[in-house]
Amino acid sequence: MSTVLNVKNLTQRFSGLVALENVNMCVEEGEIVGIIGPNGAGKTTLFNCITGVYHPSEGTVEMLGKDITGWKPYKITELGFARTFQNIKLFPKMTVLDNVIVGMHTRTKTNILTAIFNTKSKREEEKRCEEKAIELLKLFGMEHLKYEMSTALPYGPQRDLEIARALASDPKLLLLDEPAAGMNESETEALRQTVYRLKQMGYTILLIEHDMKFVMNICERIYVLDNGRLIGSGTPEEVKANPAVIEAYLGKD
Ligand SMILES: Nc1ncnc2c1ncn2[C@@H]1O[C@H](COP(=O)(O)OP(=O)(O)O)[C@@H](O)[C@H]1O
Ligand SMILES: [Mg+2]
Known part of the structure; x- marks a missing residue:
């Protein structure tokens, strides 16, 4: 088993405020790992440091043994981390299907020349992308919604669509920021089953x-x-059973 993510001594300061202080954590291949903590604890900031949105003040982030600290977000996506956001960020003027296909673009082979000449290989690639996107939508039972506008959902x-789009890049690590936020009980249960299925996959x-x-x-x-x-x-x-955890929650909630 290999270590997919290794965060070492990570500190993130925002002019005076210490949002993360000397955080160490790792994720092994095939695991589902959770991050919890009260509001403002630094959870989203940690994701932003891992995915290159913030350049950490101190410490390192390693993906599969490679130091990726300070890399640009698109580079980190290309190498294998994909995420969803606490506030949904879909492309509102695109269909459900196209939202998923966009998630693939970092991994498709089409270069600028084939894009210009719209060659057979490009059309074949588009077809492959569409088939794969439909497979991902099926995972969430959303295939029948493929031509709906994303905002009509x-x-x-x-939220499911955001996860499907993140999966489209074949990530080595999928980072989900509060995926169940705002969901009702049955939606949350469906999400739990989907996440479990993703683990099995x-x-x-x-x-x-x-x-x-x-x-x-x-x-x-x-x-x-x-x-x-x-x-x-x-x-x-x-x-x-951890007393420090119990205190943090009892003290604040
Ligand atoms: N870009 C930023 N500039 C300044 N402060 C920030 C920034 N991002 C987050 N923070 C602060 O860092 C702390 C942790 O925020 P956040 O990571 O969003 O917490 P959580 O996701 O655990 O609720 C908060 O005090 C927040 O206001
Ligand atoms: Mg947050």
């Missing part, structure tokens, strides 16, 4: 989530952030 399916997943039941049910290991610091980690059982 209800909230739950929009061999995906490696790092997820931030507020819904404790969701996290405890699906994650094999959990990291707990509070005020930018890791205050605990381990299996769901270990984390639930």
